[in-house]
Amino acid sequence: MNAIEILGLEKSYLIGFWVKRPKRALHPLHLTVEDGEIFGFLGPNGAGKTTTLKLLMGLVFPTAGSARILGREWTDPEVKAQIGFLPEQPYFYDHLTAHELLNYYAQLSGVPGKERSRRVEAMLQRVGLPDVKGVQLRKFSKGMLQRVGIAQAILHDPKVVFFDEPMSGLDPMGRREVRDLMEQLKHEGKTVFFSTHILSDAEALCDRVAIIHKGELRGIGAVEDLTSSVQGKVEVIWKGTQVPASLKALGAECHVTGDTVRAIINENQQDAAIDALRRERLRLIAIIPVRTSLEAYFVEKLQHAETTAGRTA
């Protein structure tokens, strides 16, 4: 079953003071996200990621198109009870404490009164803020606010969670914790849709990703598929600091790091390289096929889009 179906959602804004002209923020977008997957929505700043999320949350209205979440119209209030949303750089009512804020959101989400207090405590524990009782949000750091934002998004046990740049403002430990939390959510059977421009996060977490640039979808697929195209090269890694002359003769690009050497050679030179290492009595550690990284795929898609746009112009 599809958790999210985006059916040609499109958004144009009218800009200009006297003469209004439309500016397209999002070209018709068609996208499906399967139940229980972690889906990464990638793109550079200003690509249309936040616009798409705002459209799905009903914060802005589409120029055309529609969407379905959990099989129902996305504007249906019943659907909203089953989704969670973390906006980019969240800001909350700073006169409230984290407990009061989460309690308020739990009330609005229809969490039963008896469960509320327990749920709030558990959520603060889960996002690593167990000792903030009585502290108003105005005294929270950016990272702490991000944690509160994540807590409010999952507080009511939603089936689908939308995160807009969830790692922003977090230190390396915080980012790791959020990644772990997203994996936990997946294990709990929830669907996670998150936007990011940090590709390493997407590569580590996502089942599938979509790439958006200048409001247009440029590519979509499983991370494994996008990064599996072998470039006909292998990386040979061995222990030591010396590079055999015969290996240099093969035209290998070698990098020495500490007591390890990495060389990238053509796939058909693999046997010759192993022979060379054996002759020099060097200990082979690994031979790994060189695959396209998500970053390389991302850059290629963006460059392709720029070239096409240049030709059209």
Added chain:
Amino acid sequence: MKARVVHIASNTFREAVRDRVLYNLIAFAVLLSGAAILVGQISIDIEKLVVINLGLTAVSLFGIVIAIFIGIGLVSKEIEKRTLYTVLSRPVRRWEFIVGKFFGLAGTLVVNTFFMAIGVFAALFYVSHKFVRADALILVALYFIVLEFLIICSLALLFSSFSSPLLSAVFAFSLFVIGSFAEDLRGFAGMTHGFTRWLVTGAAYLVPNFSAFNVIGSIAHEQPVAAQLIWHNTLYALFYATMALSGAVLIFEHRNLK
């Protein structure tokens, strides 16, 4: 549905209280006790008249300033700070948000007025050393002041739903001033002719008629208020506030939150 409106209203009330809005009560208390002591010393036989006039006018002005300055930011501030995103992404309808905000602000003003009313009666007791039956009329004036607040709150919300806080403040305050002279405007309309008459009459009936709510002078002179006026003002305030609130909902329902 009803519960969500109540939750939004109580959060708005709590926000106002924590933003130290009720601190205005201290300024009010200082003003009124100072005035009571002063008029007690310099006025002969009109101490009560001065205290009622001054007290009720202060209740009205303090409340209107609060209604305008909180009301204008109720929606625009939430959009600007993006606190609205995490509210409207829940099963909260946009009209529930507007209505909840209205009741939250109205509640703040009612509580504020309640404490100010205690202050007015305390000052009155200080200067006259007793209460008489006619003093109960002050409650009618206070009731009319609260009705005025409802209209101002709804207008501030209406302007806040599409305009910046600064412009909203200008619009709301202008309407308050014009509305305070609505009877004069209606009288002026009767003196004009042709198209101008239509225009001025339309404007005179469109602006809120705050002059009908001002009974402070007559109550200070212990003149009774007709029951018909109480009914008329109640229905008028409810109708006007509902219309302004409906306008706010209508605009907000179609607004893109950029």
